[in-house]
Amino acid sequence: MSPLSPAAVPGADDDGTLAALALSGREDAYRALMARHRDAVYQLVRAQIDDGDAALDVTQESFIAAFAHLDRYDPARPFRFWIMRIAINKARDWRRRRKVRSFFSRARPMDEGLQVSDIAPGQEQQVAARQELARTRCAIAALPENLRSVLLLRTIEGMSQTDVAALLGLSAKAVETRLYRARMKLTESLRV
Numbered sequence: 753m754s755p756l757s758p759a760a761v762p763g764a765d766d767d768g769t770l771a772a773l774a775l776s777g778r779e780d781a782y783r784a785l786m787a788r789h790r791d792a793v794y795q796l797v798r799a800q801i802d803d804g805d806a807a808l809d810v811t812q813e814s815f816i817a818a819f820a821h822l823d824r825y826d827p828a829r830p831f832r833f834w835i836m837r838i839a840i841n842k843a844r845d846w847r848r849r850r851k852v853r854s855f856f857s858r859a860r861p862m863d864e865g866l867q868v869s870d871i872a873p874g875q876e877q878q879v880a881a882r883q884e885l886a887r888t889r890c891a892i893a894a895l896p897e898n899l900r901s902v903l904l905l906r907t908i909e910g911m912s913q914t915d916v917a918a919l920l921g922l923s924a925k926a927v928e929t930r931l932y933r934a935r936m937k938l939t940e941s942l943r944v
Contacts, residue, residue: 768828902934
């Protein structure tokens with residue numbers, strides 16, 4: 753099945769119209785909203801969660817939650833901001849659950865040792881790049897939530913400072929300050 757465009761839903765030029773059609777029972781409007789925003793939501797969630805499969809699950813949970821409470825969406829505001837806020841909260845919940853699971857998993861002895869794969873010559877650069885990426889993701893994940901969200905929305909999503917401020921309910925100056933602090937902490941942790 754090909755992704756739906758807004759044109760696939762007659763009379764739906766914007767997200768507010770799609771939301772109204774979805775609330776009236778039009779399944780194609782739900783699909784069109786999801787098709788329009790799922791990639792951006794997944795990218796945001798993936799940047800916050802260092803597990804691609806879990807990021808897909810959290811993205812799906814975000815849309816399920818959004819569609820279950822679509823009547824709370826204000827069509828005067830961008831749907832993208834609304835669904836991104838839900839996704840940020842779902843990713844935060846997932847990280848909390850992972851911390852609890854991690855605590856309990858460390859209480860048990862490991863059954864299997866680590867297996868080291870044979871790295872063929874020429875792959876050192878790929879391995880180094882993957883390690884640096886993993887190190888950077890860990891450093892981003894270690895940032896406090898208020899700094900991490902601003903950093904991801906501004907740099908990964910490419911949202912403007914004004915849009916980030918509107919999405920998170922902050923002033924533009926607060927976004928600027930948090931972004932500065934996030935970059936400083938990230939630089940500091942990656943120096944080690």
